[in-house]
Amino acid sequence: MTRIALEHLHKTYPRQAAPALERLSLEVEAHTLLALLGPSGSGKSTILKLIAGIEDPDQGDICFDGRSILSIPAHRRGAVLMFQKAYLFPFLSVADNIAFGLRAKGVNKATIQTEVQRMLELVGLPAMAHRRPAQLSGGEQQRIALARALVVQPQVLMLDEPFSSLDPAVRQNLQEAVRRIQRELGITTILVTHDRSEALAMADQVALIERGRLVAHAPPQRLYERPPHRQAARQMGIDTFLTGRVTGTTLQSQFGPLTVKEVPSHGGEALYAIRPEHLSLGYEPCAHSLAATVQSQIYRGDHVEVQVSLGETVLRVRTNAACWSNGSGVFLHIPPEHLFLLEEARPEPSRLV
Amino acid sequence: MTRIALEHLHKTYPRQAAPALERLSLEVEAHTLLALLGPSGSGKSTILKLIAGIEDPDQGDICFDGRSILSIPAHRRGAVLMFQKAYLFPFLSVADNIAFGLRAKGVNKATIQTEVQRMLELVGLPAMAHRRPAQLSGGEQQRIALARALVVQPQVLMLDEPFSSLDPAVRQNLQEAVRRIQRELGITTILVTHDRSEALAMADQVALIERGRLVAHAPPQRLYERPPHRQAARQMGIDTFLTGRVTGTTLQSQFGPLTVKEVPSHGGEALYAIRPEHLSLGYEPCAHSLAATVQSQIYRGDHVEVQVSLGETVLRVRTNAACWSNGSGVFLHIPPEHLFLLEEARPEPSRLV
Amino acid sequence: MARNAEDNLASGGGFSPWPAYLGYALLYLLLLGPVVGLVLYAGSTRWFFPDLLPATWTFETFWRQLSNARTQQAIGTSLLLGGVVTLLALVIALPAARTLGLERFPGRSLVLLLLFLPTIVPPLATGMGLNIIFLRLGLAGSLAGVVLVHLIPVLPYTIFALIGVFVRYDEGYEQQARTLGAGPLRILWQVTLPLAGPGIAVAALFAFLVSWSQYVLTLLIGGGQVITLPMLLFAAVAGGNPATIAALALIFAGPPLVAIALAARALTERTTTVGQQY
């Protein structure tokens, strides 16, 4: 349907020192789902508000299929925003809530009725038409809000943490429903979330946002397996970084010499990272191991997270069993094939003049 | 410090049909951390309110170290409850907030000052004494609330989902802080949560609560690896259940014959379960496999969740790679050594007369 | 037992509501007792001490008053006045209350308090001054002039009642309606007004009640040309016939009771939980 392009968007809220968005450019391909992932306050929601027209950017442009939409008022953009709160109108029945957008468009009554019923079936609540919003559970309310958003056949669907207030089981259920419906209808969709697993599970593309800037933008699997730089790696749950000069295939890391497979193309300091599930612990040293001390162990069901210290640094290792005693000396195995190179920390983009 | 015993607690709120708690009995050993895990509305918070004295039970008794506390007013029980909301008094400074409980006890000024500073250091915010609560972040507010609860040296500490409104990174950080401090001080602690991974990571014992009743009570690892019955297994993330008669080591399951290792002691229907990470998929059949169809795949970073259908039933399988095409026929391998026996669904406890 | 008393205290944060209820009940008795007396008086033809109730009953005085052309005209004027004042007050108060309720700006509390200044300047002083100005503007003695002067005591209470709604108002509903394709007018009629419904009902009730029982300002600005029910009542009080006073008081109490009933209905039939503080 619609390809979205954000061009150098800049936005500072009144009475705020730091800009909410800083010259942010980003594209969303038609029919795909983009997840905006980042900590709270990073500017993710501002992006949605600018696209929806609830806020106006200070600078920059927003284009749908190459045409700027900034001069179109919010209610004619065909960009529907669904919030964390369902915002069902409490004085309307479920059916009238869903019909709200169609009535605004002036669709005739018969069409409205069939469309509303079709949407109720799509979101799996066919018998709820005459209920009041207050009679629904949180998950049902979000489903009705989704139906209300979809029934107007929006060009662009935006979801602002729509699942974060729900119980884990309900949340997963609704994530799957949204993903299925989005694929079926092919609506270009942007999902804002601070939950990494939600972003990975639902998105075709993930954009990492930090302090109003785009940090990385890639398909979920690529981003998770090969985050391009330290910031992205941290957001993907990595906290083991190794730096040093590489001679041949030996990295002179801060903890000692280690064998690597990937070799940097240039000389100088290189930055490596490794995922916690690729580290392992043993009582015997091996070819690629460092001496460490077990600090604590956290049982997490399908794995045990062991925190080990190397000098001052504490690292997390994901293991299968909690068979280590706290304070004991162990060897941390760092398999060379899982150590991957990161770009050097990018220079900060210069502030907007 | 204090051993807690809940004895046949029964509580129905006014204007509510269903009881919030139904003859619930539970013990918490001194110095340990018990997690109450269950969906929202299951009665977890009611248990804390009864212990704290904010609500009174309709029937039953609560004992600290064998002595009933029901006749002691809330503010003299030495049982401090920390809520999801920090409830820092907005008109007091951080130091005065922490000192609140000590002032109520009539502790002298000099002691208060040193104790407050010690607590600020314990929760890792030594320089915040003169701030106002509104100037703190959500995570900092929860830390101060924790300091305020700990400074009175409570017999019992109760935490009612204190992390659920925080960002994932802050949440993990605070979970670790609470666990460390609880172990250091040895305070008997009850943690209410609806997050399985939080309960497993933090607790010495986990109690599953559903609809006001105790469903299971065991150490985290035992509960996760060998949930005793279907309800508990579901709460531990299992959705693959197999039922049928066992002849020799062959289970005549609803999907076909399967080999099992554990054999029920009695004849009749047996109920088996298997964790999603113990199932696997292949294009070729093997000794312990069933024909299935791939429905969808969800990328979750460290694993891929594949949904496969066997007839009408949809099962989740945890695999390492998303190399299956939707709709294709595959074989679901069910290793006999991971199929474990569940107790038959327990008969419902009879309603209170 | 000691503990239960302590508990009850604490669950009310240190208050027990019963003394308050008793106090209020007493006040009501003091207040309504005389009114009941008046009603009985209005309906009695013979009522001698020490009978508890009048010996014979009649509604004659009441019906005579009600069929009196002068009374009917005063009722009409009072109703028209109350209706117009209520409508105007809502139109002025809604945007002001919205701004004061939703936005936090420096000096906001001061603005809120200054809203109440009109209620404290003695109406006689105001009224006299206004009378001169209104005479020049040709508003004195006209219904329009009386409407304007009624707005002075009415507006503060109207705005105050509506601020209560907008302080808890969530603009998200309007933003949601906008992205669903609703234009500004549709949002006003189909989102904002329904959401603010209960608060508007209370504000309208206030406006009507304050205007309905206004006497001094009506007299000063109306200059004897605009005759409302309270003026007839005052005249009757000066006349001193208790049966007439009672009959007029009864008529006077009717429309406020209807207004209260209507507002109560508007409050209870709404299933909205948004901005519902009343």
Add this chain to the structure above:
Amino acid sequence: MARNAEDNLASGGGFSPWPAYLGYALLYLLLLGPVVGLVLYAGSTRWFFPDLLPATWTFETFWRQLSNARTQQAIGTSLLLGGVVTLLALVIALPAARTLGLERFPGRSLVLLLLFLPTIVPPLATGMGLNIIFLRLGLAGSLAGVVLVHLIPVLPYTIFALIGVFVRYDEGYEQQARTLGAGPLRILWQVTLPLAGPGIAVAALFAFLVSWSQYVLTLLIGGGQVITLPMLLFAAVAGGNPATIAALALIFAGPPLVAIALAARALTERTTTVGQQY
């Protein structure tokens, strides 16, 4: 450009606040204009048409009024009356408002509306009836009687202001204080009252203002024994000396202004965000 206009409309949910501000400013002008006139009048010894301001100035009339023993006594009575009524109103209103604000029970809206019944029963009717009762109780002509009768118009507004606080009040703070070891009285003084502070300030302001400007009920129940400032003012108006009227009006306006300033300070110095709707 059309779009910007539309946007402004929509961001205000269809309202633009400016007409309201203009309307309010006009009202203020109408209201304060005469007051300013009176002040000028009070201070002038010679003021002839067409001079814009008086030719010579004096505060003699004002000082004379203020040093008058009768005026001083009236000021004292009015202040005492206002203070006692305010205190009593708060003590009665706090528990009632807490219950009405925190709890949802059937018929709650009706109770809220009935609270306002006292404001609509014509004060003359009430006053006369009360007068008879109070005479029997020995309260007529006493300050105690006047205090009681002032509570009738004062309480509804006080309760209403406080309900606004308790509707948004979170009992969790009190529960938290309890589990931290605070007893009921400590909770009342160190949690509930500080949290409700801004609302209490506004409610106290209302109570004082309504009591301060009460005339009819004071006259009826006080029976000429309790002389308040509004009564002197009415007498002066009847007397017709503009300079005296103006001087008394100025004195009359002083304490309310101080009360407003105090309330504004109480509102702005609090850093609490709980239950803060004013």
